[in-house]
Amino acid sequence: MPPRTRGVTLRTRGGFSMRLDPRGAVVGLLLIAVALAMSVVLIGTGDFPITPDDVVRTLFGGGTMAQDFIVNELRLPRVLVGLLVGAALGLAGALFQSISRNPLGSPDVVGFGQGAAAGALTVIVLFNGGPTAVAAGAVVGGVLTGLAVYALAWRQGVHGYRLVLVGIGASAMLSAVNGYLLTKADLPDATRAVVWLTGSLNGRDWTQVWPLACVCAVLVPVVFGHARGLRMLEMGDDSAYALGVRVERTRLVLMGSAVLLTASATAAAGPVAFVALVAPQLARRLTRSAGPNLLPAAWMGAGLLISADWAAQRAFGADQLPVGVVTGMLGGGYLLWLLVTERKAGRI
Template identity: 75%
Template sequence: MKAIRTRGGLSVRLDVRTAVVVALLVAAALAGGVVLIGTGDFDIPAADVVRTLFGQGDAGQDFIVNELRLPRVLVGLLVGAALGLGGALFQSIARNPLGSPDVLGLGQGATAGALLVIVVFSGSAAQVAGGALVGGLVTGAAMYVLAWKRGVHGYRFVLVGIGLNAFAVALNGYLLTKADFVDAARAVVWMTGSLTGRDWEQVWPLLWLCVVLLPLVVAHARPLRMLEMGDDAAYALGVPVERTRVVLMGCAVLLTAAATAAAGPVSFVALTAPQLARRLTRSPGPNLLPAMCMGATLLIVSDWASQRVFGADQLPVGVVTGVLGGVYLLWLLVTERKAGRI
């Protein structure tokens, strides 16, 4: 940790290791994005991709890079960042490494909203995204209300989320059984979580949401760190506990629901990104910025693997993150059990 004093007498603490980790993750995400843009049926060298992004490519490369592949990569970066940040917020609020949107049912709640639009109303892609957003918000509100009892305790929060997740899974199964063949096939494709076919219509809403919510989250980062010490300690330090928790949980729900609306329920990024970021930085606290950068990097690397390892677009990115996240979840459960925390 290094202290930097400005001319106005303001002292800023800088964790050098965290700064290095964030810089490396940003570089890895950008490099992965360039490689991913060049990957496909028509491969483009990384140098040509960079030149095209700066407006120096030929007409064919410009169309492939800027119109077909760049939006997909930007959606991947934004979805990964939103899930990483949302997962870090939920785990800090719950004070539990298992308190992620995947476990708490937010992803399944957003999926239920999307399935209702697909099965009942045969809605358009924009309407499906709106349904997913509404489903996630309703699930988040229900979770907070049901977990409330003179405050929100971490384990009660997780248990309520697991119950809501089971209910949403059952509802989704019921909706699939009631759908006709075409709608059911469309719903299953959406439920895998994929970046295929994503364009600028998905980029801009998610980008603006991140631009609006990120400063709000950063402004509450210090109170969130105090909340991790427990409600009594936070009250003693002058933190408005419930107001801070409601604001940050609202941000986390919006980020998760918007990411699900843009790319479908991409599993386990929100669970693994914050924990991997914390292990890399070796820093206590929520590690919000490292978790966000880790989420973006994980999703881009997973999407590249889904194309290169299994063939172009043969495996949705949600399947790859699900396999990796499932292995990580098992390892995390074993570690927590050995430590006597579960």
Template identity: 70%
Template sequence: MTVTDAPRPARGGRTGPRPVRLPGGISLRLERRALGVGALLLVLVLAAAVLLIGTGDFDIAPWDVVQTLLGNGTPAHEFIVNDLRLPRVLVGILVGAALGMAGAVFQSVSRNPLGSPDVLGFGYGSAVGALLVIVLFHGGAGEVAVGALVGGVVAGLAVYLLAYKQGIHGYRLVLVGIGASAMLVAVIQYLLTKAQLVEATRAMVWLTGSLAGRDWAQVWPLLATCAVLFPLVLGQSRALRMIEMGDDAAYAVGVRVERTRLLLMVAAILLTTAASAAAGPISFVALAAPQLARRLTRSPGASLLTGALMGALLLLVSDWASQRAFGADQLPVGVVTGLVGGCYLLWLLVTERRAGRI
């Protein structure tokens, strides 16, 4: 499922996808396979959400979860579902979707499968901002979230400016991002050595990435951010496809390349930092989700919506595994995504090397 200003011409005499006109001159081009994959992912996200809401010390059957969400549950179920577990699941969905879409944007802009916030250092920028608030200013949860947001934005803009040289080129952006990541990791380690025991423990919990204890205070800001930035990114889908083909081709069809690239990168940076502010630096979701979505849809362009749905599904499944797969020990979800993402990254590097692209 992609958003474009006009449909592609049909190939081989077959009827191409039909556009559905939306306000603002945008049309929604529905490809059968992408539509099917998107619908399947949406069903899986909803099913995983219901399963995860029912998971905990007090298990609730899926049907009872649905009845409670519809307002027909018992008082005990309503308290557990609506007050304790639903906010955590909604944060997981929004964080995963934000990271999935941001990863799709970065990989398309850099034209590199390794071009994700994890590799480019934006997550580490958020971590530095959060740790500065924790270690130096002893701030609360709200101040830590603001610090993470500011740190991620500053790191993202710094990487963009350092990588800019008559435009942004994929491998230069990745290399600058890797260098920035190494420097930010050093800052994080320095701050941890200067922290008191209580502050260092709190910082390590945040750095791992977790959905535990999330409530409606994290849901609403993240929901508002996604509601604003998702349509903005989707509205630039056609331009993003043209940029993937190269700057010259994009200029030839009237795309204002640098302006569009900067707009998309700022939107993706804000999505990444908002996700980090809500749940900490969840690793590898932004790297793996767009790639998996693209392989499922077999789409040559950026899989923005399917990437977002895949990110939400990956994070929900990882959160369920963190609660159930390790016995009585519940792990932060960032540990599980790091384990799965590390294996995926190794596989991706081997595949790209065999293909001669790295």
């Protein structure tokens, strides 16, 4: 269905006005509720199951000593990493799809996730680095890939389809580099690298929570500070110029923020597939609102990743899968459906 543009305009006596879409607000609140509810369920899931009531009671300071240790020290950091990674990927996907004006404009497709993976693999295979060094390598690899794709896609500006095509080429090349690094690795390093490349929340603790939380605390205000310019960019560069938007500066700031969000999320949990592609589009279909739908996309990403992690633990019996396997299976099917839909519509 085409996105709706109707909404309610709120005005104050000081002249400040804000346009509120009631359906978008309701959907956003529901997505928050789903993400938080699934977080409580996930915290209670494991070899030592805990009821949702006990989980909530323990989070607010109640519960036994054993419950306090399991909930606050073992499981809460994993869930917080999942929420932050999902929200960061959902927000980054919404930014890329709005900037490129293309539903395939996602970090998964345009190579930024592969770039972060290449940086991490380089540290693992060539330098045998620890977790902190691997995370730093992922961030550096993602940023360098973003700069390279932007430079190669530049031609008197960055056109959406050119950005996607250059990114697809970069992704293919980086996949080959990653495969080569795996063939050169010793067996222990190769095993470690393959586990990291799958994307997983296993073993995540507070050392992954705080860096990612700090990155989000810095970048999210930057993104929302340029939200109006992003909305204008969706109408085309000429229209945005006419409305007073500094097009290239806005695009560069938002792309840089999206690259850093993707690289930081990849550093924390590995390259979790397809969340950045699927979350913004599902959010837009639910809200039926014009514009990038940044907040719904972020909460949709958080809810998707937490739900996928719960499914990875519960839906396959005794075999617990990494969350990246579940998101890859679901996202791959969604991508095939999206390609068929776009082809029938004559857009590809």
